[in-house]
Amino acid sequence: MDESNFINFGAGPTQLPKQVLEEIQSEMLSYENIGISIVEMSHRSTEYGELNKRAQETLRSLLNIPSNYKVLFVPGGGQGAFSAIPINLIGKTGSADYLVTGTWSKIAAEEAKKYGNINIAVKLDTTGSIPDPKTWKLDPNASYVFYCDNDTIDGVEFPFVPDTNNAPLVVDMCSNLLTKQIDVSKFGVIFAATQKNLGTAGIAVIIIRDDLLGYAAGYCPSILNFTLLNQYNSILNTPPIFPIYVTSKIVEWVKQNGGLVTMESQCREKSNLIYQVIDNLKDFYYTPVDKNVRSRINIPFRIGGSDGDEELEKIFLEEAKKENMIDLKGHRLVGGIRVSLYNAITIENVKKLVAFMIYFKDKYGNQ
Structure with missing residues (x-):
């Protein structure tokens, strides 16, 4: 790595x-x-x-x-x-x-x-x-x-x-x-x-x-x-x-780098990319947050249903790390996966994660 x-x-x-x-x-x-x-x-x-x-x-x-x-x-x-x-x-x-x-x-x-x-x-x-x-x-x-x-x-x-x-x-x-x-x-x-x-x-x-x-x-x-x-x-x-x-x-x-106008625009774009995957693959990825109050910054979700498949989530984290994407584990109080999109996270960083999420669903979604 x-x-x-x-x-x-x-x-x-x-x-x-x-x-x-x-x-x-x-x-x-x-x-x-x-x-x-x-x-x-x-x-x-x-x-x-x-x-x-x-x-x-x-x-x-x-x-x-x-x-x-x-x-x-x-x-x-x-x-x-x-x-x-x-x-x-x-x-x-x-x-x-x-x-x-x-x-x-x-x-x-x-x-x-x-x-x-x-x-x-x-x-x-x-x-x-x-x-x-x-x-x-x-x-x-x-x-x-x-x-x-x-x-x-x-x-x-x-x-x-x-x-x-x-x-x-x-x-x-x-x-x-x-x-x-x-x-x-x-x-x-x-x-x-x-x-x-x-x-x-x-x-x-x-x-x-x-x-x-x-x-x-x-x-x-x-x-x-x-x-x-x-x-x-x-x-x-x-x-x-x-x-x-x-x-x-x-x-x-x-x-x-563009001040708050640019940071806000990029933040919205980054979070939308993640939510699009979650919504399009909702039989595999699940977030419990109402759409009207979804965070643009911290996106928690489960894999394999609303209760989450902990073994599948563990594999997700391990395979993501092999792709040099780290610290995606959800908070210890709620488990699951969490993506944090602070200003230093680039749109290219997020696109890499999105591609991985789609790949992971294709690989494990029918098991």
Whole structure:
């Protein structure tokens, strides 16, 4: 196997653009020719200050972030944000609404219960759908309304921005930030772990409207306190410099390669290619997700029927790996197969997988 040509369809950490990896490689021994590596550089140096600023400014430009929003780099990734959000926001009224439409919003809600009264405004008996907003039971006194825009495990993505009756909207965009154009002004907080479309693991990017600062609980750890982090420009302590450096490279790569318009178009094209195979060969491939909320980013499916043939799925994974396509195994909670289509996955990568899926069905579909 030629390891240089592997296609990583993993849900995160995942494939990064080759151009970005080559740039990182070229700078590893001496960042911008200063004589030391990025992983040796002081967070108090002029060079890091410029890197921090450039990463924020490029992200602001890509997303057209209004001036009354702050951009923070916060340790702990998505899981850390699940704690940081209620600790920083729930003190406004003591309660919050959570739209539980998948595994990750359920985990976020369970974490938030440690810090205040959590109203489960939407609760699903089974995954794969989003209930009609008319059935939601929102609390008019909620400090915020939380939802996960795209669930990497269940393959459900919101096709609309929820109406919260003026309560600040907090959205988990860990897996689909930078894959589409969004109106930042519709949200109170947007957060995303970086190991999907933004780089490598280690931090979460938090985009927060400035009127939501100042509500952190007294017990909030300083390192998760959004107000403090904003005051120190995300350099309260020694920040995870390398993940922030990779994020700066990724956002610049997105900007150079057509921005969000191009990323959104390619994302739609890539996911459509996979769904066409699933729908055309539905006697062999099965996805439990309603068509109107199918994720463009993470596509879970079973092989051999709705319950899946685990032995056949194992063979699928083994044969795909022989073709240099890896990390297609479904999440341990649901099993099956999962294809993740982050921005660094190319259309050519997807066409190779599509051809393999058709070949696999022809080989094993009649057994």
